[in-house]
Amino acid sequence: MASLYKHLLLILFISVVPISQSVILNPDYYKTSCPDFDRIVLEQVHEKQSKFVTTAAATLRLFFHDCMTGGCDASILIGSTSDNKAEKDHEDNLSLPGDAFDVVSRIKTALELVCPGVVSCADILTATTRNLIVMVGGPHYPVHLGRKDGLISHASRVEGSLPNTEMNADRMIQYFGDRGFSVQEMVALLGAHTIGFANCGKFTKRLFNYSAETPTDPALKPAYAEALKNLCSNPETNVTMAAFNDVKTPGKFDNQYYKNLPKGLGLLTTDNILVQDPRTRPIVELYAANETAFFKDFGDAMVKMSYFQVKGDGEPGGEVRRRCDASNSVD
Ligand code: HEM
Secondary structure: OOOHHHHHHHHHHHHOOOHOOOOOOOOOOOOOOOOOOOHHHHHHHHHHHHHHOOOHHHHHHHHHHHOOOOOOHHHOOOOOOEEEEHHHOHEEEEOOOOHHHHHHHHHHHHHHHOOOOOOOOHHHHHHHHHHHHHOOOOOOOOOOOOOOEEEEHHHHHOOOOOOOOOOOOHHHHHHHOOOOOOOOHHHHHHHHHOOOOOEHHOOOHHHHHHOOOOOOOOOOOOOHHHHHHHHHOOOOOOOOEEEEEEOOOOOOOOHHHHHHHOOOOOOOOOHHHHHHHOOOOHHHHHHHHHHHHHHHHHHHHHHHHOOOOOOOOOOOOOOOOEEOOOOOOOO
16 A cells, blocks of 8 residues: 555656756756846847847747757857867758857856856856847746756757758657647747748748649738748749748737738748647637737746756756857867
8 A cells, every 4th residue: 555655656746747857957046156147148138139139039049949959058059160060050050040149159258257157058048038038028937047058069960850841740749749848838839930030941832832733832821922922032032031930020929920820821831730730720729819828838838948958967968168159178
């Protein structure tokens, strides 16, 4: 009887402690070691985003790509060297805008002046992302701190670690499921596409080469499809041309993304899938009708993501980098 009781307790414990959150992080991690952490991050974020309004979306995507490749360890910030092609130089990361790297680097420089060697680049990226989301209207979810910077950054590790627009619903659900996210969390996270851009190359197939029967994806609202065709009509310039992910309120973090989807205003095939698949459609409808529910679920999912394969205090494979673009062993 006692062993059954112990067994039940164990099951209960396992089911309430998400596996990805086994590393102990906490919001007050720098309270005594770097009391100015919050202020410095906030000031720098405000300065950067006010001048370069695309920084918020750029940084949110940078954070996602970092976490999905070997965990949230700022490995994406490391630069390539003569004998190592780093993550950031993998094809899938080449379109990550420089402003996202720049804001983290500015904050690191400012922090090193007041508390040298204390704050990890991975924590800076996590806190910067949250603050930028808030600045463009999104939810203020908690930032848990204490992660270490990774020692490894190889382009080869990006292979297969990021989602792509060719995925169907099953593959999307599998991709996020493999990383511990439920279908609801996946739909909430995709709400990140309420801000930012996508280059023509990421959706021209929907416009010009959809299928043998029809060149244009019938799920796209016709007027929207025409506007996108005009934008992306020249293959020569398509590399630089980009459309807003959320055509209605592109710079505002809100639930407009979900309202767009049933109207044929989802930009990427993978966005549109969310409203077509019966497993995800009810969640799209929920978030379209209830921004509070979206903000709550998005915030919770971001906190969960921020724990993904994190290296905590005393664990091997982590350090506090002196500069974010190189491991300490390099300089
Ligand atoms: C099935 C999953 C996903 C796919 C296929 C996908 C794909 C894409 C693509 C193709 C772009 C445009 C990139 C370019 O043109 O260079 C993009 C942009 C973006 N993605 Fe995703 N994404 C996914 C999930 C996510 C998630 C989970 C987040 C964050 C939580 C996110 C955040 C962003 C942001 C903020 C942008 C705009 C970046 C900017 O304007 O600089 N994406 N995504």
